[in-house]
Amino acid sequence: MSYQLDFSFLSKSWAAFVAGTWLTIQLTSVAIALGFALGTLCALTRVYAHPLLRRLVAGYVEVIRNTPLLMQIFIVYFGIASLGLKLSADVSAVIALVVNMGAYTTEIMRAGIEAIPKTQVESADVLGLSRLQVIAHVMLLPAIERVYPALTGQFVLLMLASSVTSQISAEELTATAERVQSQTYRSFEVYVVVALVYLLLSLFFRVGFWAIGTVLFVRRRRLGTTR
Amino acid sequence: MVQFNSVHVLYLLVAAKWTIALSLIAFIGGAVLGLALALARVSRFKILRLAATGYIQVIQGTPLLIVLFLSYFGLSIAGYQLDPLVAAGLSLTLFSGAFLGEIWRGCIEAVPRPQWEASECLGLGRLQQYFYVILPQAMRIAIPPTVGFMAEVVKNTSLTSIIGFVELARAGQIINNATFQPFLVFALVGAIYFAICYPLSVASRRLERRFHVAR
Amino acid sequence: MSPDSAAKPLVRVSDVVKLFGAVKVLDRVSFTVDRGQMIAVIGRSGAGKTTLLRCISGLETIQGGEIEICGHSVGTSGRHSRKALCRDVGIVFQSYNLFPHLTVERNITLALTLVQKKPRREACDIAAGVLSLVGLGDRLDAYPEQLSGGQQQRVAIARSLALSPQVMLFDEVTSALDPELTAEVLKVMEDLAERGMTMILVTHEMGFARRVADVVLFMHGGKVWESGPTEEIFADPRTSELRQFIVSAL
Numbered sequence: 001m002s003y004q005l006d007f008s009f010l011s012k013s014w015a016a017f018v019a020g021t022w023l024t025i026q027l028t029s030v031a032i033a034l035g036f037a038l039g040t041l042c043a044l045t046r047v048y049a050h051p052l053l054r055r056l057v058a059g060y061v062e063v064i065r066n067t068p069l070l071m072q073i074f075i076v077y078f079g080i081a082s083l084g085l086k087l088s089a090d091v092s093a094v095i096a097l098v099v100n101m102g103a104y105t106t107e108i109m110r111a112g113i114e115a116i117p118k119t120q121v122e123s124a125d126v127l128g129l130s131r132l133q134v135i136a137h138v139m140l141l142p143a144i145e146r147v148y149p150a151l152t153g154q155f156v157l158l159m160l161a162s163s164v165t166s167q168i169s170a171e172e173l174t175a176t177a178e179r180v181q182s183q184t185y186r187s188f189e190v191y192v193v194v195a196l197v198y199l200l201l202s203l204f205f206r207v208g209f210w211a212i213g214t215v216l217f218v219r220r221r222r223l224g225t226t227r
Numbered sequence: 228m229v230q231f232n233s234v235h236v237l238y239l240l241v242a243a244k245w246t247i248a249l250s251l252i253a254f255i256g257g258a259v260l261g262l263a264l265a266l267a268r269v270s271r272f273k274i275l276r277l278a279a280t281g282y283i284q285v286i287q288g289t290p291l292l293i294v295l296f297l298s299y300f301g302l303s304i305a306g307y308q309l310d311p312l313v314a315a316g317l318s319l320t321l322f323s324g325a326f327l328g329e330i331w332r333g334c335i336e337a338v339p340r341p342q343w344e345a346s347e348c349l350g351l352g353r354l355q356q357y358f359y360v361i362l363p364q365a366m367r368i369a370i371p372p373t374v375g376f377m378a379e380v381v382k383n384t385s386l387t388s389i390i391g392f393v394e395l396a397r398a399g400q401i402i403n404n405a406t407f408q409p410f411l412v413f414a415l416v417g418a419i420y421f422a423i424c425y426p427l428s429v430a431s432r433r434l435e436r437r438f439h440v441a442r
Numbered sequence: 443m444s445p446d447s448a449a450k451p452l453v454r455v456s457d458v459v460k461l462f463g464a465v466k467v468l469d470r471v472s473f474t475v476d477r478g479q480m481i482a483v484i485g486r487s488g489a490g491k492t493t494l495l496r497c498i499s500g501l502e503t504i505q506g507g508e509i510e511i512c513g514h515s516v517g518t519s520g521r522h523s524r525k526a527l528c529r530d531v532g533i534v535f536q537s538y539n540l541f542p543h544l545t546v547e548r549n550i551t552l553a554l555t556l557v558q559k560k561p562r563r564e565a566c567d568i569a570a571g572v573l574s575l576v577g578l579g580d581r582l583d584a585y586p587e588q589l590s591g592g593q594q595q596r597v598a599i600a601r602s603l604a605l606s607p608q609v610m611l612f613d614e615v616t617s618a619l620d621p622e623l624t625a626e627v628l629k630v631m632e633d634l635a636e637r638g639m640t641m642i643l644v645t646h647e648m649g650f651a652r653r654v655a656d657v658v659l660f661m662h663g664g665k666v667w668e669s670g671p672t673e674e675i676f677a678d679p680r681t682s683e684l685r686q687f688i689v690s691a692l
Contacts, residue, residue: 066378066424067417068385070396075417078409163290167389174292187300195289195297202288344501345539349605350528350557359552363543 009184010193013176020176021197027090027172028159028205031097035158036151038098039105044135046110057106064103069164072096077168093165093172101158108150112143145217152209156202163198173197231406236415242398243419245312249394250381250423252316257323257380264328269335271353279328286325291386294322299390315387323380330376334369335361371438375431378424385420395419452477452512452609452640453498459506460490460497460664467493469664470507475609475657480641482651482672485661486687491644494661495613498642499533512608528557532602533611536618538594540586540601546573547582550601558605572600576630592623596630603634610634612643648691652676660684 010017042057049057064072076099077092087095116139124134144151166175173194181190267279286294298318302309309317338361346360388397399416403409453475460468467490475481483491496502498509500516509516512530541549547569554565573579576596586594595615602610612631616624628650635641635654645651651658651672658675660668662683668675679685 062425062428063417063421066382066428067420068382068396070385070388071399071413071417071420074400074403075409075413078403079413082407082409160288160290163292164386166292174290177293177296181300188297188304191293191296191300195285195293198290198293199285199288341535341537341539342541345535346541348499348501348528348531348533349553349601350525351553352525352557355556359556360541364541367543 005189006186007189007193009180009186009190013180013184016176016180017173017193017197020171020173021201023090023170024159024162024172024201027093027097027162027165027170028155030094031101031158031162032155034094034098035101036105038102040109040140042102042106043109043113046106047113048131061103061106064100065107069096069100069161070167072100073165073168089165089168089170092168093162093170097158097162097165100161101154104154105151108147108154109143111150112147113139115146116142141216148209148213148217152206152213155209156205159201159205160198229405231402231408231411235402235406235412238402239395239398239415239419242393242395243423245393246381246384246395246420247423249312249315249319249384249387249392250377252312253319253323253384254377254380256316256320257327260320260324261327261331264324265331265335266357268328268332283325283329286322287329291322291383292389294318295386295390311390311392315384315390315392318390319380319383319387322383323376326376326379327373330372331365331369334365334372337368338364367438371431371435374427374434378427378431381420381424381427451475453642454510455494455498455507456509457507458494458497458504458509460493460502461505467664468497468504471661471664471666472507473659473666473669475640475642477608477640478638479656480635480643480654481657481659482655483642483644483659483661484646484648484651484687484691485667489661490664491661492613495533495611495642495644499531499611500527501533529605530608531611532605532607532609534595534598534602534613534615536614538586538591538598538618540594540598542586544585545582546578546584546586546589546597549586549597550604553601553605568604569600572604573597575603575633576600577626590623591619592626595619595623595627599627599630599634609640609642612641612645614644614646616645616647646691648688660687662687 042060045053045057073093073096076096077087077089080087080092120138120142121134124138129137162172163174165172166178169175177190177194181187184190264279264283267275268283270276295315295318298321299314302314302317342360342364343356346356351359384394385396388394388400393401395416399412403412406412451474455474456472458468458471459466471490471494473481483494485491493502497504498511498516511527514527514530516527540546541552544552547566550569550572551562551565554560554568555562560568570579570582573582576599578593578596578600581589581593581597586597589597599610599615615631616627619627624647628647631641631643632650632654643651643655655672657669658672659666660675660679660683668679668681668684675684676688679688
């Protein structure tokens with residue numbers, strides 16, 4: 001059997017791919033920012049709040065982490081529609097991704113927060129800082145620094161997972177690919193191109209996070225240590 | 228529009244059976260591939276290391292959905308008309324293998340260096356070192372993350388619905404299209420996934436704790 | 443000294459140089475060991491004692507000089523010559539390095555069956571023999587985690603001894619042990635010396651070295667600063683560094 005690889009579709013559809021890639025980046029960025037905020041809040045709740053709230057958060061985390069993202073997206077999209085609310089595919093996608101990211105971030109940040117030695121917190125308390133100030137100045141940045149690899153790894157995973165939102169017609173990269181291949185019948189080539197774009201996006205995000213890391217973690221930059 | 232009833236529940240449970248079957252295929256296939264990749268990653272031969280690393284990096288940098296599409300369409304180009312279960316199983320194997328390989332490589336490298344030195348000083352050859360000293364210890368370290376990854380495999384099977392394999396997620400969509408009760412249907416589907424994955428997650432965490440206490 | 447000093451020395455280290463990057467960790471180290479001798483290598487941390495031992499055992503390569511041990515040339519060549527070396531040289535580490543997933547018996551019989559290709563029966567007999575030599579004959583079926591540090595170290599010694607080496611190297615084998623457990627390990631080593639085993643040991647146990655060793659090597663800054671018969675070294679140290687070291691050690 002002879003199959004000729006044919007990438008000529010690129011000349012016509014490259015603009016569509018760029019648009020799809022841009023939406024992927026947008027979806028991912030918003031989901032990361034909001035998901036991280038949600039996750040950090042939940043992690044703090046897990047560590048400090050009333051037992052009932054703690055169990056609620058724990059339940060939320062377990063449900064999200066033990067069910068497929070596809071199901072979560074469907075529940076948000078079809079469920080909200082069935083209530084009569086008209087939400088665009090993009091907004092539904094973001095909601096589902098934020099909820100998903102929040103759960104994974106909770107666990108990661110919780111580990112980071114719990115790893116801060118109690119003595120640090122005690123010293124800050126004794127110096128008269130309020131709970132909120134302790135959290136902001138003594139806990140959060142060191143916690144983030146400690147779990148930074150796991151955290152950014154999860155961010156990149158989210159970017160890759162955003163491809164699933166194509167199934168509710170969010171016009172991101174994978175959806176674009178599906179559309180182009182149904183028009184050109186060059187399925188294999190289209191997906192090879194898209195795989196390459198995702199690989200480049202992964203690289204782009206990883207480098208970006210590394211750069212942010214060097215800016216945020218001043219001590220590490222100055223001393224060159226990873227302690 | 229049909230009323231949601233017990234027949235639908237039964238349909239979902241039957242589909243769940245396929246989810247479990249596919250998960251097992253993907254896990255076993257992935258384990259074989261993963262072991263080969265892990266050993267290649269720590270091998271003496273640079274070309275093996277590079278090939279394995281390259282494969283793992285590519286797979287880990289690509290969404291599962293794209294990997295599924297690539298292997299599905301790639302297979303049909305190569306002229307193979309495969310049974311949907313086999314096609315889905317193969318695609319998931321290629322994906323899981325990369326992740327398991329990475330996990331297990333970490334476990335092999337986690338065996339303390341002195342174990343290598345002690346066995347070498349006793350005269351053991353490289354293969355003997357691996358088989359009798361290093362791998363047994365690496366396996367113990369590997370159990371918690373591997374069990375945790377099994378939950379991941381089960382969740383991943385939901386995407387095979389998109390390439391036409393009828394498992395739990397697809398069954399849910401079909402029933403939702405018939406009954407238009409997304410909250411009920413997808414909550415039930417989610418509950419079934421949860422019932423499969425949650426025990427695995429808990430087991431993984433317990434094993435991790437027990438392992439750390441023992442060490 | 444040794445009764446047959448006319449015979450060829452078992453270990454010959456000549457002008458050995460070892461670099462870690464740009465740092466000269468061993469600077470033209472030379473000495474010989476005759477059959478049946480026990481050499482104690484003493485000195486401060488960082489003087490190069492452990493590195494010297496690792497070079498002699500083939501675990502590290504050398505950048506200058508020669509090491510000859512039991513007729514094998516060591517230090518610059520690869521894995522294959524190291525395997526031949528293992529038959530004649532046993533090494534016991536500070537952290538025992540027993541295989542945690544195997545019983546004590548299997549720890550000992552592993553190399554006997556796999557490397558020396560002895561049949562299972564014979565290997566088990568040898569294992570029982572060396573274990574009773576170190577006073578642990580009844581712990582054949584125990585796992586390392588069930589034993590104390592001192593017991594684990596004795597098993598480690600037995601494991602090396604079972605392969606019938608001609609020379610045994612000991613790298614600070616009691617440093618990781620509580621003082622009460624140190625004595626039992628030192629006793630085993632003293633027994634070995636009495637049976638005529640050729641031994642090179644890196645140690646901080648000055649009392650032990652003074653009592654049992656034939657020759658003492660004092661290392662300082664990567665060089666052999668002083669060496670000689672034990673009594674002479676301790677009674678009449680010639681350099682101020684050795685004098686300071688002896689005072690601080692006691």
